[in-house]
Amino acid sequence: MENEKNEARPLNFLEKIIEDDLKNGRVPDDKIVTRFPPEPNGYLHIGHIKSICINFGLALKYGGRCHLRLDDTNPAKEETEYIDSIKEDIKWLGFDWGKYEFYASDYYDQLYEIAVRLIKDGKAYVDELSAEEMKEYRGSLTEPGRNSPWRDRSIEENLRLFEEMKAGKYPEGTLTLRAKIDMSSPNINMRDPALYRIKYAHHPRTGDKWCIYPMYDFTHPISDAIEGITHSICTLEFEDHRPAYDWACSIDGIEHTPHQYEFARLNINYLLMSKRKLLYLVNNHLVSGWDDPRMPTISGVRRRGYSPEAMKDFVSRVGVAKVEGVVDYSLMEFCVREDLNKRAKRLMAVLDPIKIVIDNYPDGKVEYFEAEDNPEDENTSKHRIAFSKNLYIEREDFMETPVKGYHRLYPGNEIRLKYAYYITATGVEKDGEGNITAVHCTYDPESRGGTTADGRKVKGTSHWVSADHALVAEVRQYDKLFSAECPGAATGNYLDDLNPDSLKIIPAAYIEEEAGKAKVGDYLQFIRNGYYCVDSRDSSPEHMVFNRTCTLKDSWAKQKAKMGL
RNA sequence: UGGGAUGUAGUGUAAUGGUAACACUGCAGAUUCUGGUUCUGCCUUUGGGGGUUCGAAUCCCUCCAUCCCAGCCA
Numbered sequence A: 001m002e003n004e005k006n007e008a009r010p011l012n013f014l015e016k017i018i019e020d021d022l023k024n025g026r027v028p029d030d031k032i033v034t035r036f037p038p039e040p041n042g043y044l045h046i047g048h049i050k051s052i053c054i055n056f057g058l059a060l061k062y063g064g065r066c067h068l069r070l071d072d073t074n075p076a077k078e079e080t081e082y083i084d085s086i087k088e089d090i091k092w093l094g095f096d097w098g099k100y101e102f103y104a105s106d107y108y109d110q111l112y113e114i115a116v117r118l119i120k121d122g123k124a125y126v127d128e129l130s131a132e133e134m135k136e137y138r139g140s141l142t143e144p145g146r147n148s149p150w151r152d153r154s155i156e157e158n159l160r161l162f163e164e165m166k167a168g169k170y171p172e173g174t175l176t177l178r179a180k181i182d183m184s185s186p187n188i189n190m191r192d193p194a195l196y197r198i199k200y201a202h203h204p205r206t207g208d209k210w211c212i213y214p215m216y217d218f219t220h221p222i223s224d225a226i227e228g229i230t231h232s233i234c235t236l237e238f239e240d241h242r243p244a245y246d247w248a249c250s251i252d253g254i255e256h257t258p259h260q261y262e263f264a265r266l267n268i269n270y271l272l273m274s275k276r277k278l279l280y281l282v283n284n285h286l287v288s289g290w291d292d293p294r295m296p297t298i299s300g301v302r303r304r305g306y307s308p309e310a311m312k313d314f315v316s317r318v319g320v321a322k323v324e325g326v327v328d329y330s331l332m333e334f335c336v337r338e339d340l341n342k343r344a345k346r347l348m349a350v351l352d353p354i355k356i357v358i359d360n361y362p363d364g365k366v367e368y369f370e371a372e373d374n375p376e377d378e379n380t381s382k383h384r385i386a387f388s389k390n391l392y393i394e395r396e397d398f399m400e401t402p403v404k405g406y407h408r409l410y411p412g413n414e415i416r417l418k419y420a421y422y423i424t425a426t427g428v429e430k431d432g433e434g435n436i437t438a439v440h441c442t443y444d445p446e447s448r449g450g451t452t453a454d455g456r457k458v459k460g461t462s463h464w465v466s467a468d469h470a471l472v473a474e475v476r477q478y479d480k481l482f483s484a485e486c487p488g489a490a491t492g493n494y495l496d497d498l499n500p501d502s503l504k505i506i507p508a509a510y511i512e513e514e515a516g517k518a519k520v521g522d523y524l525q526f527i528r529n530g531y532y533c534v535d536s537r538d539s540s541p542e543h544m545v546f547n548r549t550c551t552l553k554d555s556w557a558k559q560k561a562k563m564g565l
Numbered sequence B: 001u002g003g004g005a006u007g008u009a010g011u012g013u014a015a016u017g018g019u020a021a022c023a024c025u026g027c028a029g030a031u032u033c034u035g036g037u038u039c040u041g042c043c044u045u046u047g048g049g050g051g052u053u054c055g056a057a058u059c060c061c062u063c064c065a066u067c068c069c070a071g072c073c074a
Helices: A002-008 A013-023 A046-061 A080-093 A104-120 A131-137 A155-167 A216-227 A236-249 A275-283 A298-304 A308-318 A329-343 A445-450 A513-517 A555-562
Strands: A033-036 A065-070 A101-103 A124-127 A176-179 A194-198 A212-214 A231-235 A259-263 A345-347 A353-358 A367-372 A382-387 A390-394 A414-417 A422-430 A436-444 A464-466 A471-478 A503-511 A524-526 A530-534 A545-551
Touching: A013 A046, A013 A231, A013 A259, A033 A046, A033 A216, A033 A231, A046 A065, A046 A080, A046 A231, A046 A298, A046 A308, A065 A080, A065 A216, A080 A298, A080 A308, A101 A104, A104 A124, A104 A155, A104 A176, A104 A194, A104 A212, A104 A216, A124 A155, A155 A194, A194 A216, A216 A231, A216 A236, A231 A236, A236 A259, A298 A545, A308 A329, A329 A530, A329 A545, A382 A464, A382 A513, A414 A445, A436 A445, A471 A513
Parallel strands: A033 A065, A065 A101, A231 A259, A345 A524, A353 A436, A471 A545
Antiparallel strands: A124 A176, A176 A194, A194 A212, A353 A390, A367 A382, A390 A464, A414 A422, A422 A436, A471 A503, A524 A530, A530 A545
């Protein structure tokens, strides 16, 4: 079914390129090879989902393969914790790299050999310029750069110096190995880019074996070439690096030539996708961690209760192009709701309770009704739900003096308690301050199960729980972390747009007993309220915690807002 | 002000010389034991100007706007 969908969809520009390459025999063995190459310096976020779906999706669609390659060339920033989370997140999305798990650090020896060859060919040199000097010599966007005074030293000296760099004879920041390309190139990336720098950092995989580490522009294309990548797909900001990529691929001795293609990264309004800013939120405890349900990380949306299917559908609807835009958050919510509507188990939960007493219902009597687990499914399973004289309904489902258009419970009005009975409100109890403490009702015994023989209709149906049977649990209602479409646009500081109401905790909500069976990973809908899941970190059988994934659409709230209520 | 890219409804994405479309959002209505879902309808589009052509979103010229690049980050 998913394939049919894919075939119906028009091709994006990458698919056109690949089909053209395939048709013209430009792909070895007709097997395309892509790769997803994250740097393990943070948690994956929604933006990465797009890249993952493109790379793994293309490989799947065209019968090729997709490698997972951890781009670990900067040990100062990279950690094993991140490697583990990256793998977990990709698996959660449902993609499998099989045996094709690679690390840029796997190629350190080969990379070193290639660098030595470059020196021998007179195409690289050891530079002694400091970082500041190098910047100065590089020129500017509008002015060409100047050659380093060390650019023309002898091959022998370069060889010795590079060897000594590797041996740890020089402190960090003193020497670099640079490609000898063109200091006057209009493309700054071609002005003798650094190939190696000295770094005395412990590497998560190679430990202390190396003290020189290869740069991205050198490592990435060669890693691609070694692995036989055919289509190296990255984001737009690397367009300027393509000449450097091609330069590296053309080094003598490199047989396979991959090609780089760039697409626009995913931006979503109300969300921040910068690793630096997300790290700040984590470090300053503005969120509970990388997997806080409000975080746009994959681990965050997973804990929030988003499904991998919804996220994949979302990025597929966004499409792939080179236009930098901002996708509406509402499209993502639509995808989440559409998927969850099909699969979420329905439960009744009263989050802001008001007590209902059915005066003409016998004391102590308990009846059980059958509730559908999912009305979207014709063959839905069912579960039991206890009914008694004392119930809770949602406080907003009762109004002593109803506003225009309100068709829930109010004195004299009849509504249905879902699956149970028709009830009519007869009066209220109030405390000394005039707050309603209970609503008295009568029920129609003939309406058992929620329908009547005379076929009379009611306009309102409320969810409810039996006061004596309900499970008490904590409910966390999450909302957007930022309240501005573009956080920080107004004041220049994204923290100013932090939504103060992004988390509302209900310590003791009443939920039907069936909720006790819910497990981490289950998708739930609290009827008429929203989609929920069991919190993977804090929920326990003794103290269950439910996270709100997203609300249901609420046209009544809209209508009320329009009436100015 | 150098180089590289990009401009199609509010948003995203199609249409490569032949009737501008799909989805989301928004609005209106119908259905409904969830004011959910579903269904129906509506609104709104080729950055500007010139040119080529019977015919241009598409080709040419020009202007404008936006984004990226001056790490020993990726």
